[in-house]
Structure formats: structure tokens, C-alpha cells
Amino acid sequence: MRSRRRADALLWAALAIPALTVDRMGLNEPRPAWQQAAGIAVLGLAAAVWRRWPQIGFAAAAGLELAAAPSLFTLSYGTALAVFALLMGRKATRVRPALLLFGAIALLGTAKIVVRGVDPVVEWLVLMGTLLFGAVFPWLAGRYLRQGRELAAAGWARAGQLEREQRIVADRARLRERARIAQDMHDSLGHELSLIAVRAGALQVAADLPERHRGAAADLRVAASDATDRLHEIIGLLREEGDEVAPLAPAGESVRALVERAADSGLPVQYVRGDAQEQRTESPRTDETERTVHRIVQEALTNAAKHAPGASVTVEVRATAVVVTNGPAKEPGSGPGVGSGLVGLRARIEDLGGTLDAGPHDDGFQVVARLPTEGEEPLPATPASAGPGPGPGPGPGHGPAYARRRTVLAFGAALATGVLLVGGAFAWYAYSRSHAVLEPADFARLTIGQPQADAVRLLPDRDASDPPDERAPTPPPDGADCRYYRASGELFVTVEHFRVCFDDGVLVEKSVIPKAGVGTGAVSEVREHVKE
Numbered sequence: 001m002r003s004r005r006r007a008d009a010l011l012w013a014a015l016a017i018p019a020l021t022v023d024r025m026g027l028n029e030p031r032p033a034w035q036q037a038a039g040i041a042v043l044g045l046a047a048a049v050w051r052r053w054p055q056i057g058f059a060a061a062a063g064l065e066l067a068a069a070p071s072l073f074t075l076s077y078g079t080a081l082a083v084f085a086l087l088m089g090r091k092a093t094r095v096r097p098a099l100l101l102f103g104a105i106a107l108l109g110t111a112k113i114v115v116r117g118v119d120p121v122v123e124w125l126v127l128m129g130t131l132l133f134g135a136v137f138p139w140l141a142g143r144y145l146r147q148g149r150e151l152a153a154a155g156w157a158r159a160g161q162l163e164r165e166q167r168i169v170a171d172r173a174r175l176r177e178r179a180r181i182a183q184d185m186h187d188s189l190g191h192e193l194s195l196i197a198v199r200a201g202a203l204q205v206a207a208d209l210p211e212r213h214r215g216a217a218a219d220l221r222v223a224a225s226d227a228t229d230r231l232h233e234i235i236g237l238l239r240e241e242g243d244e245v246a247p248l249a250p251a252g253e254s255v256r257a258l259v260e261r262a263a264d265s266g267l268p269v270q271y272v273r274g275d276a277q278e279q280r281t282e283s284p285r286t287d288e289t290e291r292t293v294h295r296i297v298q299e300a301l302t303n304a305a306k307h308a309p310g311a312s313v314t315v316e317v318r319a320t321a322v323v324v325t326n327g328p329a330k331e332p333g334s335g336p337g338v339g340s341g342l343v344g345l346r347a348r349i350e351d352l353g354g355t356l357d358a359g360p361h362d363d364g365f366q367v368v369a370r371l372p373t374e375g376e377e378p379l380p381a382t383p384a385s386a387g388p389g390p391g392p393g394p395g396p397g398h399g400p401a402y403a404r405r406r407t408v409l410a411f412g413a414a415l416a417t418g419v420l421l422v423g424g425a426f427a428w429y430a431y432s433r434s435h436a437v438l439e440p441a442d443f444a445r446l447t448i449g450q451p452q453a454d455a456v457r458l459l460p461d462r463d464a465s466d467p468p469d470e471r472a473p474t475p476p477p478d479g480a481d482c483r484y485y486r487a488s489g490e491l492f493v494t495v496e497h498f499r500v501c502f503d504d505g506v507l508v509e510k511s512v513i514p515k516a517g518v519g520t521g522a523v524s525e526v527r528e529h530v531k532e
Helices: 002-024 033-049 054-068 078-091 096-116 120-204 211-238 255-264 276-281 287-307 340-351 400-434 440-445 452-456 521-526
Strands: 269-273 313-317 321-326 355-361 364-370 481-486 497-503 506-513
Touching: 002 033, 002 078, 033 054, 033 078, 054 078, 054 096, 054 120, 078 120, 096 120, 120 211, 120 255, 120 287, 120 400, 211 287, 255 269, 255 287, 255 313, 287 313, 287 321, 287 340, 287 364, 340 355, 340 364, 452 497, 452 506
Parallel strands: 269 313
Antiparallel strands: 313 321, 321 364, 355 364, 481 497, 497 506
């Protein structure tokens, strides 16, 4: 807080320097001391309130400019106007109040120019040029700086958000990996437990087995089945919906080896390969597809051993399909499951571009999986399963390059308008000043009492559009037609003026009006009157 007050005090001191020194250097019309003190006080007020009310700070500086010159162009407060316009652009977020302020300044300046009764064209062009370059452009620069700061802050915030999201993605990846490991344990161990249950069932019905061992085999079968169910429940809690299923085939084990191992365990299963013609035209499968085929057969055999004990199972592997069919159960099996294994299989097969159908078949159950072969185009994803892709790139007229081009064009148009205004104002200013110059030699040839027709031949085409009446040594004669001319063609500096007054067709008075900052005593001798 204290540092801000110190900075505002330094800002006030910096803006007060030109307000105090310009008059003493003769670059402005001299002003009374109370006007200078009032201007310094208003600058202090603007420096004190700009942080909280930036529009008020700018309005105070603009009011000083309008009070000093209707055209808004002064060296005393021009710096303050530009600085507070810049600060308003950096601080204020709304555009409409600033535009209303610019419009109000233009209207007030135009009204003052009209009331003064001087040549309005030059004054108005200078007003518009000063408003554009001294207020609007600094305000736009302030807005650019503020937006750059906000974009930088938003960029850092976005970077922090991306880091947090990356950590979340990494954590989720670890959780999914754990879930895949758990799923692997479920499928592999569940399959082995199902085979143990099948072997225990075969042992239970053996004719030469003692009764007490038969009971132990039955208990082993029930325990293996219960362990499979319990394993399924635990893994189901860990597995997330839609998680990718891990490759679960044991290294080097084919589908035929899987079926043979299940048959050795006592499961009545038969492996059927596609016919010879189909095998000759069969395209090779990818490794991913082979693992999926193994997974399909493994899941189907596990379900058959668990839910349909004693049923015959047929595994048929074709070129583009895998069909696993079991008959009716010969013994009571475990209750129906939740089907999460088939759900995971269906998601995996659809990712590969295939389909999975599972349901009752005759008195048993059948699983039919259709998979694409290598080189075959996958089935197109449905709109529901298709993810939100990146979408089309930015078309013509969109993107950062287009935004930059629009910004450059907007600034270029404003700059071109300002250059035209200022250039036109300068051209008219130079023309009106240079064509209103009365050479000192011609002024000396004018004599009191000279006919107006003869005196007009020595006068320029135009007279001064802004006569400095306030600097005249004495007021003009009553009822006289007075004209003012510049004594020099210098621009942007204060110069002497000549006053020539006519009455009843004759020259009745000629006098020299000194430039700003020069007393009247040195020129009183050149003032002449018509003698009565």
C-alpha cells in the first residue's frame, strides 16, 4: 500500500514538471499563478484516484486540456492526458465508459471551438488528431498490455492445470494397470480353478473311489467353485468400467493347447478347425487378434465349466469367427453371474472392429465372436462409440494468424485515419498561417488616413483566424473594422501580430501586438491614431 502511494506521488511530480515549466519557457500563453496551482491540484487528484477510478483520472486530465485549449493540444497537460489514457486502458476492463468519455471530450471540444468564433476547421482537426493520438492510441496500448498480462496469467494457470491433469492421468494409468493385473489374475486363476472343479467332479463320480474320499472330492469341487465366485467379486470391485483388458494368454499357449489342457482336466470339450478350403484362403491374424481369440475361448470354457458342469463343449475356430457352444448342464452349476467377463470381451472385440454375440442356443449356450483378419478393414465405429476427435482444422479466416492480421488491420486503419487527420490539420494550419503574413516593410508603408482601397493592396489575402486580442496594448477604436495579420510565417511558435483598423474607408489605426511573454512598452511608439 505504501509503495503504491509513493508511486502515485512520483507520477504526480513527473506530470507536474511540464505544467510548471512550459509557461516559463514561453511555449504556451502565459497563465496566472492560480490557474497553474489549480492545474497542479487537479493532476494530484487524478494521480490519487486512477487506481480505483481510472475513468475519473483520465477525465480530470482531459478537463485540464479542454480548459487550456479547445483543440485539446497543450504542452502543459498533453503528457498527463496520454499517461492517464494508458493507465485507463490497463486498469479498466470495460470498453463502453472509455468510448463515452472520448465522445464527450470530442463534443465539448467542438462546442468550445464553435463558441470561440475562430476558424473551426483547423481547431477541429487538431482536436480530433490530439484525441486520437493523445488519448485513443494510448488507451489501446494500455488495453493491449492488460490483455497480454491476462493472457500470460491464463497461460500459467493453464500450464498448472495441465500439470495437475497429467498427474491425474498418471495416477489413473497406475490404477488401470493394477486393475488389468487384477483382471489377469481373475481370468487365469478363475480358469484354473474351474478346471480344478471339473477334475474334482470327475474324481467324485469315479467308481473305485471310497465314500469318504468321494465326499472330500465333492467338498474340493464346491470350494473351487466358491473360490472362483469370491475371486470374481473381489476383482469386480477393482476393475473399472470400460478398462482395456490385458493380454492374458500364457506365453506360447495356442487355442488348441488351451482346449487340450481343459480336456485333460476332465472337461468334455472338442476342438474343431475350419474346413480345408477355408484354411487355404485364411488370412493370417495379428498378434492382438490371436490373444483375443485365446481370451474368448478361455472365458467361454470357464463359464461352461462353472455354469454347466458335465455339458459337452465344442470350440470351432474359423477364418473370421470363433464359436464356442456348450450343451445342457448334466449337474447343478453355480448361479448366473453378472456377465462382466463377456462385457469386457465385447468392448475389446469392438475395439478391433469385430462383434460378439452370446446367448442361449438350443438347450445350452453359445458364444460367437467375429474378428477381422490382417489386412481387412475394421468395421466403422458407431457414433455412440466414436470418440470426440480433433475435428476439422481451422478454416480460412480463423486461427491465431487471422486474429493477428485483424489486429494489425485495425491498428493500421486507426493509424491511417489519424495520419490523414493530422496531415490535413497541419496542411491547413500551414496554409492559413503562411497566407496571413503581413511583411514588416509593407506594414511600415501603411499610413494613418490612407484610403482603404490603397491600403488593401499591401495586405495579404487572408487575415489571422485567431487574433490575440488579449495581448493588445490597447483596445481597438470604437466602431472600427480591425484586421489582424501575422508578422512572421513561423509555425508552432508565438509571433508578433499587426492590427490594422479602418473606419469610413480610411486607415484609422495600426499597431503591433507583441508575442506571448513580451511587455507592451517596447511597441507603444508604433501605435498611431487619427488626429482629430
